[in-house]
Amino acid sequence: MLEIMHTKTLAKLFQESKAQPVILGDMVVVPIYRLPLAAGKWHVRVERISAKNIPVQGIRLKVDLGHIAVAGQKQKDIVLWGDTSPDVVDMEISCASxxxxxxxxxxxxxxxxxxxxxxSGMIVENDVGIIKLLCSDGKSAPEFDNLIVTIAIN
Known part of the structure; x- marks a missing residue:
């Protein structure tokens, strides 16, 4: 797959795979991380481990049903930007189904x-109770250290 990367971007590979994971060398790369959640309330902690400054990096979080409560607001989708949010953000997801x-x-x-x-793409590493996302922005060759975050949900 590395040879293909010389002529095709990750965006093109994701388009061809219909947004399914693709193999890049020995790495599995995804366009989006998805986690099914049962009905209820979930505590979420997002920690930015590192992020490059130019361009400003962010992590976008969304729930299909329910809402994310953070900083006194309830939203279906939020963005934690590297230049405006703290390195550690606690939030709660509430969903009736x-x-x-x-x-x-x-x-x-x-x-x-x-x-x-x-x-643009991400490598997902799962540890006990913690998901690590190693993100490549779309600006150059794949570099999975443009943004690194961990997400803990319990």
Whole structure:
């Protein structure tokens, strides 16, 4: 697959795979992280381990049903930007029925949020109770250290 990457971006590979994971060398790369959640309340802690400054990196979080409560607000979808949010953010997901929690990397260019273009993608590492997302923005060749976050949900 590395040879293909010389001619095709991750965005093109995800388009061809219908947003399914793709293999890049010995790595599995996804465009979006999805986690089914049962009905109820879930505590979520997002920790930014590292992020490059240019372009500004962010992590977008969304639930299909229910809402995310953070900083006194209830939203279906939020973005934690590297230049405006704390390194550690606690929030709560409330859902009356099963939902899907989603996370993906975003970045800003000239004030405009970008996602899922160029070589944007993530490597997902699962540890006991903690998900680590190693994100590549779409600006250059795949570099899975543009944004690194951990997400704990319990």
């Amino acid at each position: 099963e939902t899907v929690f989603k996370a993906w990397n975003v970045w800003r260019v000239d004030g405009i949020m970008q996602a899922w273009i160029g070589n």
